[in-house]
Amino acid sequence: MSISNMKSMSALVQLSASSDDTTNYIEMPLVQGMGFVTSVYHGDLIPEIGSLVGIDSFTQEVVSDSRSTKRSNILSNILKYRVTLYSGSEWLIYVTLPSSSDSFELTISDTSIVGSAAIDGLIIQSVVAPEDSSLETYYDQSAGMYVTGADVKGSVSDDSAEYSFVYSTEGSSESGNPIIFALPHHVQSLTSDCYAAALDIQLPSTTKGNMTAFLTNELVMSETLETSISFLPWSQTMTGSLSYTSEQLNLIVNAANSELNVDIAETVASLDSTYSSGKVIDKYAYILLVVSEIIQDEEATNSTLSALKDAFTPFLENKQYYPFMYDQKFKGVTSTASNDGDTGADYGSGYYNDHHFHYGYYVHAAAVVGYIDKKLGGTWAEDNKDWVNALIRDVANPSEDDTYFPVSRMFDWFQGHSWAAGLFASGDGKNEESTSEDYNFAYAMKMWGNVIGDGSMESRGSLMLSVMSRAMNMYFYYKSDNTVEPSDILPNKVSGIFFENKVTYTTYFGSPDEHPEYVHGIHMLPITPASSLIRIPSYVEEEWDDQISTFIDDVDSGWTGILRLNQALYDASTSYSFFSSDSWTDTYLDNGQSRTWSLAFSAGVMNAS
Structure with a gap:
């Protein structure tokens, strides 16, 4: 395993059989707020996915809208699968083929999910399925695109400030956007334009409550600065000027x-x-x-x-x-x-x-x-x-x-x-x-x-x-x-x-x-x-x-x-x-x-x- 491109909000993990093998490897971009766990396969590697708790069921999904059988919410070169683990948790797996003409499928083999072939450039993305299955359409719309990094930008004017996370992406999706997740303090301070991209999908963070999903490549937050804070005593309880008897x-x-x-x-x-x-x-x-x-x-x-x-x-x-x-x-x-x-x-x-x-x-x-x-x-x-x-x-x-x-x-x-x-x-x-x-x-x-x-x-x-x-x-x-x-x-x-x-x-x-x-x-x-x-x-x-x-x-x-x-x-x-x-x-x-x-x-x- 090697780690490269280490930035303040991201890093790129590369897995290979040996450090000398520059042909056969898996790339996994880790980015704060990323909506999918994404793996990009290179060379002759055949994908294999396992679980410590075991796989209870595994099915391929047919994606269509309610009006026809046309795959309107997902690109034609993307396969969708549903996995239920013995723990009861349900996951979605999206496989993006470099070409829609590629022949590929995932199947169960013993206790693992295994790919049918090695395809250079294959993208596999996984995410916890939302409790409301109707919300899966947003994952469908963003599948195939993944975030690779993010830049923090900010501006200040008098006592008003904005700061933003501008995400870089690779791949393509039906919506033209990735899914990213925001923490509660982000959501509370989002600009109204940015909040318009909010989805009804939430995912528990480890220690900071529920994160909220957004179909966008940028989060913009606004803050009001307290300009009265300086060198001398100050408190929010103060209504008058500093004085002493x-x-x-x-x-x-x-x-x-x-x-x-x-x-x-x-x-x-x-x-x-x-x-x-x-x-x-x-x-x-x-x-x-x-x-x-x-x-x-x-x-x-x-x-x-x-x-x-x-x-x-x-x-x-x-x-x-x-x-x-x-x-x-x-x-x-x-x-x-x-x-x-x-x-x-x-x-x-x-x-x-x-x-x-x-x-x-x-x-x-x-x-x-x-x-x-x-x-x-x-x-x-x-x-x-x-x-x-x-x-x-x-x-x-x-x-x-x-x-x-x-x-x-x-x-x-x-x-x-x-x-x-x-x-x-x-x-x-x-x-x-x-x-x-x-x-x-x-x-x-x-x-x-x-x-x-x-x-x-x-x-x-x-x-x-x-x-x-x-x-x-x-x-x-x-x-x-x-x-x-x-x-x-x-x-x-x-x-x-x-x-x-x-x-x-x-x-x-x-x-x-x-x-x-x-x-x-x-x-x-x-x-x-x-x-x-x-x-x-x-x-x-x-x-x-x-x-x-x-x-x-x-x-x-x-x-x-x-x-x-x-x-x-x-x-x-x-x-x-x-x-x-x-x-x-x-x-x-x-x-x-x-x-x-x-x-x-x-x-x-x-x-x-």
């Missing part, structure tokens, strides 16, 4: 003075992982935002900005604990932690695990430093643009013209979110454990694009956020009215680890039986101005009432602060009361969270809501 400002000042009473550069340099270093440098970037934009303390701004530049210096010079390298095989910027053979070192970053989680913190911190520095007349962002852009290109390169990185390594435009498993094999496919660190990267990319004047990058980040908001509220965050995921997992309120093939209510570092704060909190951190776009207030309230309220009083760790700042997304008043309490202790802070930002965020949202 003098009492709140005094408390924020005291918190900032306390938390800035450290050597920031040394604190960051002392950490032994790309992930932790990123979280901590971004923690101080948020404090810089507060002292510059909210407290407006010029002296503190200058000193904190200088300290953060110093903290970035080892990374810009590639002298951090685990230096980066450019991997020529898989074309990416990776940690060198695994170069001695330890695949799990640095959270697997050397094997592309969690790159969007890790790099999002650096990109946002760089955006803040660049933003404040630029206001003060500096050129830090321009001077270090290539380094930051390399991290973004590693995760979210938008173009095949950039040959140093694959297109969209982490973010899956079809699925509506990123995958985090890197190169590690998994029997249940790729997975994602932290949705919040996923959209944190998109938010960071958006803000960095804003700072360096790259409008396209900023727009891509905004569009990714809108797509994730729609997808994550269907597949990862479970309100009681969710109609996509199975009803028996909705009470969990959150997915846990979301695989391609299963949803597991747990984390890699602890179970909800002992630490329920883990499985909920990992989908919250960090709380940023983008959080409320994804974690919508009504969902956050449901999750709090149904789950978090049942265990929050038992949590006494850095997860406490994460849960409580998340509370500000629907109840900022109670959240602020927690962070401003006289009984406050820094035990409640995760290493990437500051009391300064927590006070500024919760108070700002509370006052403006």
Whole structure:
């Protein structure tokens, strides 16, 4: 088996008896959304189709319309068969002959379906038969044509955006179109013109509900971008502008003075992982935002900005604990932690695990430093643009013209979110454990694009956020009215680890039986101005009432602060009361969270809501 033509939405699998045989082989294009499983036979191979559960019945179908015996819904060189397995499932098989004069048939032989001859260029397509047999006409109309790939295209105008999957095809069909399937979040955002191609055929996906069939070669979705999200606190609950009382400002000042009473550069340099270093440098970037934009303390701004530049210096010079390298095989910027053979070192970053989680913190911190520095007349962002852009290109390169990185390594435009498993094999496919660190990267990319004047990058980040908001509220965050995921997992309120093939209510570092704060909190951190776009207030309230309220009083760790700042997304008043309490202790802070930002965020949202 060999795999070629690997793109962001497709790959071509080739099967042959040996790698040296370039004449006799089967081609199987795998494309996200494909309507048929398609095999193209080359050389002298005789088709044989089997089933692990066994074949109960097998018949050839005569295709005609209701008015005559003319084969109006299917091309004349296509044969149609119906297969019923012992499991009860029913399949349709379409055989497209290179020429209508070719002599060929499929028959049962023992436990397999076997072709009568070897025909070069023979196409065999299979699909689950719809429960309503009248809908088979759409498969008849699209048989003979198959998708081989898809391009993602997009455009933005002000706060409106469209993105599309444009499918490339081979073969011919009666309708002139292939069948493709769309996920629920696609269907919800399809343009009206595109929705007109919808069929009444649905097919269960593995973990994302029912897919809907379309007789078309293009899906076009529209999204509205939230242009008010920027550097400072924001929530969907806000109806007014950001403001603070003098009492709140005094408390924020005291918190900032306390938390800035450290050597920031040394604190960051002392950490032994790309992930932790990123979280901590971004923690101080948020404090810089507060002292510059909210407290407006010029002296503190200058000193904190200088300290953060110093903290970035080892990374810009590639002298951090685990230096980066450019991997020529898989074309990416990776940690060198695994170069001695330890695949799990640095959270697997050397094997592309969690790159969007890790790099999002650096990109946002760089955006803040660049933003404040630029206001003060500096050129830090321009001077270090290539380094930051390399991290973004590693995760979210938008173009095949950039040959140093694959297109969209982490973010899956079809699925509506990123995958985090890197190169590690998994029997249940790729997975994602932290949705919040996923959209944190998109938010960071958006803000960095804003700072360096790259409008396209900023727009891509905004569009990714809108797509994730729609997808994550269907597949990862479970309100009681969710109609996509199975009803028996909705009470969990959150997915846990979301695989391609299963949803597991747990984390890699602890179970909800002992630490329920883990499985909920990992989908919250960090709380940023983008959080409320994804974690919508009504969902956050449901999750709090149904789950978090049942265990929050038992949590006494850095997860406490994460849960409580998340509370500000629907109840900022109670959240602020927690962070401003006289009984406050820094035990409640995760290493990437500051009391300064927590006070500024919760108070700002509370006052403006």
